[in-house]
Amino acid sequence: MARVELEKVAKVYPGGVRAVDSIDLSIADREFIVLVGPSGCGKSTTLRMVAGLEEISEGTIRIGDRVVNNIPPKDRDIAMVFQNYALYPHMSVYKNMAFGLKLRGFPKAEIDKRVREAAKILDITHLLDRKPKALSGGQRQRVAVGRAIVREPAAFLFDEPLSNLDAKLRVTTRAEIKRLHQRLKTTTIYVTHDQEEAMTLGDRIVVMKDGVIQQADSSLKTYQHPANRFVAGFIGMPxxxxxxxxxxxxxxxxxxxxxxxxxxxxxxxxxxxxxxxxxxxxxxxxxxxxxxxxxxxxxxxxxxxxxxxxxxxxxxxxxxxxxxxxxxxxxxxxxxxxxxxxxxxxxxxxxxxxxxxxxxxxxxxxxxxxxxxxxxxxxxxxxxxEPGVTGMNLSLSHEPSHAVA
Ligand SMILES: Nc1ncnc2c1ncn2[C@@H]1O[C@H](COP(=O)(O)OP(=O)(O)O)[C@@H](O)[C@H]1O
Ligand SMILES: [Mg+2]
The missing domain is CATH 2.40.50.140 (Nucleic acid-binding proteins)
Known part of the structure; x- marks a missing residue:
C-alpha cells in the first residue's frame, strides 16, 4: 500500500498539446480518488503517467517514498484495469488471473492461494474453469479486476472500467468496486467522465478541465460548495x-x-x-x-x-x-x-x-x-x-479580494 504524489506534473504531447498542465495532487495511502471531467481533459494521460505508460514532460511522481519518473511500468508496483480489459481468449479464467504472477516467477502454491482468494472476493469461483467467451460482460470485467487483485499492488488504477457495461450492470459493478476497496483498502485512482459514478465512488473527487484541476474535495463538498462555475455545472444532474x-x-x-x-x-x-x-x-x-x-x-x-x-x-x-x-x-x-x-x-x-x-x-x-x-x-x-466559463464562486470567498503587492 502506498500514497501517490504528483508534483507539478505536466504532459506535452508531440505537436505541442499540453494535455496535463502542471497538476499537484496528493493521494493518501488507502484513499479512493476519482478523476472526473469531460472527454479530453487529461484524465487518462494523468493515469497513464502514474502507471508509467506515458512519459512525464515536467514534474515528479512518487509512489510510496520512491520517485518513479524513470521507473518502468512493471517495476512500479501498481495494477491497472482498462475499459478494454483484454483477457486471453484461449486461457481459462484461472489461467488469466494466474498469468501475471506466473510471469513474475511466483511459486505455484502462492499463485493458487491468491487466485482462489481473489475469486472468492469477486464471487467468480464457479467460473474459474471457463473461457472468457463463456462469460457475460460483467463477469469478464470481474476477471479483469481479479487479475489486478492477485498482484497485491501498492495501488490500483482504473480507467473507465465500466464504460462497456450496460447501465444496470454499471451500477451494480460500481457498488462492487466500492466494496472491494472497503475490504482491501488499496490506494485507488479511478478515472471516469461520468459525474454520478465519481460522486458515488470517491472518497475525494478531482474535477479536471483542460488539463487543470478545478477542485479536489469530497463528493458532498464539491456538490455543496463548488469552487467555480465549471465544477458547479459539471457536478450534479440535471x-x-x-x-x-x-x-x-x-x-x-x-x-x-x-x-x-x-x-x-x-x-x-x-x-x-x-x-x-x-x-x-x-x-x-x-x-x-x-x-x-x-x-x-x-x-x-x-x-x-x-x-x-x-x-x-x-x-x-x-x-x-x-x-x-x-x-x-x-x-x-x-x-x-x-x-x-x-x-x-x-x-x-x-x-x-x-x-x-x-x-x-x-x-x-x-x-x-x-x-x-x-x-x-x-x-x-x-x-x-463571476462571469466566465470558470468564474469563481463568490459565495465561498468572504475575504477581500487579493491585494496586489
Ligand atoms: N498520444 C497522444 N498524442 C497527442 N495527443 C494526445 C495523445 N493522447 C491524448 N492526446 C490529447 O491529450 C488530451 C487529453 O487526452 P486524454 O488524457 O486521453 O483525455 P481524457 O482521458 O480525459 O478523455 C486530448 O486533447 C487528447 O486529444
Ligand atoms: Mg480517457
Whole structure:
C-alpha cells in the first residue's frame, strides 16, 4: 500500500498539446480518488503517467517514498484495469488471473492461494474453469479486476472500467468496486467522465478541465460548495441553472436582478461540457428579482452594480414555500414541458430571459404546460459566480479580494 504524489506534473504531447498542465495532487495511502471531467481533459494521460505508460514532460511522481519518473511500468508496483480489459481468449479464467504472477516467477502454491482468494472476493469461483467467451460482460470485467487483485499492488488504477457495461450492470459493478476497496483498502485512482459514478465512488473527487484541476474535495463538498462555475455545472444532474444578472442595492437590501446578454456568443466548448454564453449584460427591467441571502450580503456587497451569475440547482426549486426561508424568494416561470419520474418530476421552464430552466420537484398534479407558476427558491443553497466559463464562486470567498503587492 502506498500514497501517490504528483508534483507539478505536466504532459506535452508531440505537436505541442499540453494535455496535463502542471497538476499537484496528493493521494493518501488507502484513499479512493476519482478523476472526473469531460472527454479530453487529461484524465487518462494523468493515469497513464502514474502507471508509467506515458512519459512525464515536467514534474515528479512518487509512489510510496520512491520517485518513479524513470521507473518502468512493471517495476512500479501498481495494477491497472482498462475499459478494454483484454483477457486471453484461449486461457481459462484461472489461467488469466494466474498469468501475471506466473510471469513474475511466483511459486505455484502462492499463485493458487491468491487466485482462489481473489475469486472468492469477486464471487467468480464457479467460473474459474471457463473461457472468457463463456462469460457475460460483467463477469469478464470481474476477471479483469481479479487479475489486478492477485498482484497485491501498492495501488490500483482504473480507467473507465465500466464504460462497456450496460447501465444496470454499471451500477451494480460500481457498488462492487466500492466494496472491494472497503475490504482491501488499496490506494485507488479511478478515472471516469461520468459525474454520478465519481460522486458515488470517491472518497475525494478531482474535477479536471483542460488539463487543470478545478477542485479536489469530497463528493458532498464539491456538490455543496463548488469552487467555480465549471465544477458547479459539471457536478450534479440535471445540471445547475445559471442566470446572468446584476447585484443591486435597494432599501438597504441586496437583490439579484436577472438581465440579458447583448450580442451573446457561445464560448466554444466541447460537446459534453456545459455551454456558456458571453456578452454585455443589460437590464431590460422585466427579469426576475431575488433577494440575496443574509449569509452572502458581505461577499456580494462588493459586487453591487456588477455582472454576476446566479446558480440554482434544479432540486432547489420548490412548488411550496420552504419553512425558514424568508420573503421575496419566488421566481415566476412558464412551464414548457413536464417529465414525470415517479416520485419526482422535472419541469422545463422559461423566465423572461432564460428559455431553458430545469427544476426537479416532488411529483404532484395541478401543474400543466403553458401555464405560469411561482417556484420557491431554497435561498441558502444558491450560488453566485463571476462571469466566465470558470468564474469563481463568490459565495465561498468572504475575504477581500487579493491585494496586489
Ligand atoms: N498520444 C497522444 N498524442 C497527442 N495527443 C494526445 C495523445 N493522447 C491524448 N492526446 C490529447 O491529450 C488530451 C487529453 O487526452 P486524454 O488524457 O486521453 O483525455 P481524457 O482521458 O480525459 O478523455 C486530448 O486533447 C487528447 O486529444
Ligand atoms: Mg480517457
Amino acid at each position: 445540471p445547475m441553472n445559471f442566470f446572468d444578472g446584476m447585484i443591486k442595492q435597494e432599501g438597504g437590501r441586496l437583490f439579484f436582478e436577472e438581465g440579458v446578454l447583448e450580442d451573446a456568443t457561445v464560448v466554444q466548448q466541447r460537446h459534453d461540457e456545459p455551454q456558456v454564453k458571453q456578452g454585455r449584460l443589460t437590464l431590460p427591467g422585466n427579469g426576475f428579482k431575488l433577494i440575496v441571502p443574509d449569509h452572502l450580503t458581505d461577499a456580494l456587497g462588493r459586487h453591487v452594480g456588477r455582472h454576476v451569475v446566479l446558480g440554482i440547482r434544479p432540486e432547489h426549486f420548490h412548488l411550496q414555500p420552504i419553512p425558514g426561508v424568508g420573503p421575496a424568494t419566488t421566481v415566476q416561470m412558464v412551464v414548457n414541458v413536464i417529465e414525470p419520474l415517479g416520485n419526482d418530476m422535472d419541469l422545463y421552464l422559461s423566465t423572461p430571459h432564460h428559455p431553458h430552466v430545469i427544476s426537479r420537484v416532488e411529483a404532484q398534479s395541478g401543474v400543466s404546460p403553458g401555464t405560469q407558476i411561482s417556484l420557491y427558491v431554497d435561498l441558502p443553497k444558491v450560488h453566485f459566480f
